[in-house]
Amino acid sequence: KPDNVRVSYGTAGFRGNASGMEYVFFRMGMLAALRSKLKEAAIGVMVTASHNPEHDNGVKLIDPQGEMLAQSWESLATALANAPFPIVQEVLALPEKIGTPCIFLAKIIIKNLRPSSLSLSRAVLDGASAFGATCHDHGLLTTPQLHYILACYNGGDIKVDEEHYYQNYASAFKALLNVPVTSPVTVDCANGVGAAKLTKLAERIGANIIDIVVYNDGQSGKLNENCGADYVKVQQRAPAGLNMEPFHRYASFDGDADRLIYYTLDSDCNFILLDGDKIAALFATYIRDNLKKASINLRLGIIQTAYANGNSTNFLINQQNIEIACTPTGVKYLHEKALTFDIGVYFEANGHGTITVNQECKNKISAAAFDPNKSAEERFAAKKLKLFLDIINQTVGDAMCDLLAVEAILQDKNWSVKEWYRIYTELPNRQAKVQVADRRIIETGDAERKVILPSMLQPAIDELVRKYPSGRSFVRPSGTEDVVRVYAEANTQENADDLAQQVSLAVY
Ligand code: G16
Numbered sequence: 001k002p003d004n005v006r007v008s009y010g011t012a013g014f015r016g017n018a019s020g021m022e023y024v025f026f027r028m029g030m031l032a033a034l035r036s037k038l039k040e041a042a043i044g045v046m047v048t049a050s051h052n053p054e055h056d057n058g059v060k061l062i063d064p065q066g067e068m069l070a071q072s073w074e075s076l077a078t079a080l081a082n083a084p085f086p087i088v089q090e091v092l093a094l095p096e097k098i099g100t101p102c103i104f105l106a107k108i109i110i111k112n113l114r115p116s117s118l119s120l121s122r123a124v125l126d127g128a129s130a131f132g133a134t135c136h137d138h139g140l141l142t143t144p145q146l147h148y149i150l151a152c153y154n155g156g157d158i159k160v161d162e163e164h165y166y167q168n169y170a171s172a173f174k175a176l177l178n179v180p181v182t183s184p185v186t187v188d189c190a191n192g193v194g195a196a197k198l199t200k201l202a203e204r205i206g207a208n209i210i211d212i213v214v215y216n217d218g219q220s221g222k223l224n225e226n227c228g229a230d231y232v233k234v235q236q237r238a239p240a241g242l243n244m245e246p247f248h249r250y251a252s253f254d255g256d257a258d259r260l261i262y263y264t265l266d267s268d269c270n271f272i273l274l275d276g277d278k279i280a281a282l283f284a285t286y287i288r289d290n291l292k293k294a295s296i297n298l299r300l301g302i303i304q305t306a307y308a309n310g311n312s313t314n315f316l317i318n319q320q321n322i323e324i325a326c327t328p329t330g331v332k333y334l335h336e337k338a339l340t341f342d343i344g345v346y347f348e349a350n351g352h353g354t355i356t357v358n359q360e361c362k363n364k365i366s367a368a369a370f371d372p373n374k375s376a377e378e379r380f381a382a383k384k385l386k387l388f389l390d391i392i393n394q395t396v397g398d399a400m401c402d403l404l405a406v407e408a409i410l411q412d413k414n415w416s417v418k419e420w421y422r423i424y425t426e427l428p429n430r431q432a433k434v435q436v437a438d439r440r441i442i443e444t445g446d447a448e449r450k451v452i453l454p455s456m457l458q459p460a461i462d463e464l465v466r467k468y469p470s471g472r473s474f475v476r477p478s479g480t481e482d483v484v485r486v487y488a489e490a491n492t493q494e495n496a497d498d499l500a501q502q503v504s505l506a507v508y
Helices: 022-039 071-082 085-092 094-098 117-129 143-154 162-176 194-205 228-235 276-293 310-319 331-338 359-369 376-390 399-413 417-421 457-466 493-507
Strands: 014-017 043-047 056-062 107-110 134-137 185-188 212-215 249-253 260-265 271-274 300-304 323-326 343-347 353-357 429-434 443-445 450-453 472-477 484-489
Touching: 022 043, 022 056, 022 071, 022 085, 022 117, 043 117, 043 143, 056 117, 056 143, 085 094, 117 134, 143 162, 143 399, 162 194, 162 376, 162 399, 185 399, 194 212, 194 399, 228 249, 228 260, 249 399, 260 276, 260 399, 260 417, 271 276, 271 417, 276 300, 276 310, 276 343, 276 353, 276 376, 276 399, 276 417, 300 310, 300 331, 310 323, 331 343, 331 353, 353 359, 353 399, 359 376, 376 399, 399 417, 429 493, 443 472, 450 457, 450 472, 457 472, 457 493, 472 493, 484 493
Parallel strands: 043 107, 107 134, 185 212, 185 249, 300 323, 300 343
Antiparallel strands: 014 056, 043 056, 249 260, 260 271, 343 353, 429 484, 443 450, 472 484
């Protein structure tokens, strides 16, 4: 461990330039083993830096049901990662003190991807093995596949593997569709792990059901470079080299395939983005309509973050009458909030999201599909809803499952991408990144919508926002990159760009 370096468990685990990070990964192997011992269940360890450039890497722990590591353990992770070596030695001696064999219940599941992943995965395995943990290396997987496999494993299916994932979602998709999807969808896989996995899933479904064209499959381009969901969302443009046609459906994954966004061109060849907000609106209105048709009374909610476009929030609250909640950035917060609803649809604007349904509600929907006291129409809507929810990976946002869900809804509604993007018009917006000496001096509150410290920053932002019609802006330190993120929206693109620039200067 280098002196004077402090790392912290950020938005999604430890993340940064891969060189010299072995000690963090080793210690996270140790921590995973301890957590496994405590929970008496397998714990997942994911080695990935998701949307970050190829030279970065990261590590995050996954709890037994496929959920993110409990937040109460994030501070332990940070403490262990930063502890001086003698303390780590003391922790390493624990198995002897508390009696060995210590952790035979532990199963550590690893995934590799970047050039640095091999050595960093070894460091995790070494850390876990130091505690006698039994490690299962599942090799290359998307992040959501690892969450899924872990949840199945701890649910008693100890033989679960990658193939199980494909079979499950391919058959769920085929069961929901009554006719094949009529036009192809082109998917930019960010030159990441999603390319090979999506190809396998598409094979299991069959090209006669849906034609999925994989773009940026990693054969030539670099991971996340000028491509992928983050690039397309932030730059508001297509991945480099993609020749787009009006009204064709395009989608992008991020490097580890847990984010999905769609885009297309209109008839004037303007770039149209259908981001996480539009996907959430599509999912939630579809669920709400089918609940209504099936006469099932359940509490449905949508969870957004401050990045949600103002017009998406207006559309959902004022036109659709759907309950909304707002949390700080980080799927761990959105997921937790989603669980407070019978059915929770959560999405970050960047395309990271899924749907949660508790078992009791799932049973209610399944029962309604066969309820003789209901009309044929009611039963049909309930059955459709049940089959739709079967194609959702409830453990975490999953680009592949979300793609199938979007395709199924569009096909069911007989909608092209045009009808979908017209459900509401986004307010023009811009995201920017500002590099500062120490981003951690910025503290935020009110679900990151207000800056608390430094105290002069929020009044400066408020003053700038007042100058622009429909203006809104907020800033927050990133938990995955060494930058301060700036978000701005306004009545015109020019004003949104201008506001983002002015606020960036205020931050600087
Ligand atoms: C991770 C988190 C997301 C978050 C994103 C950016 O995504 O899982 O919830 O939106 O980081 O976070 P920040 O703005 O703090 O850098 P991913 O896809 O990179 O793992």
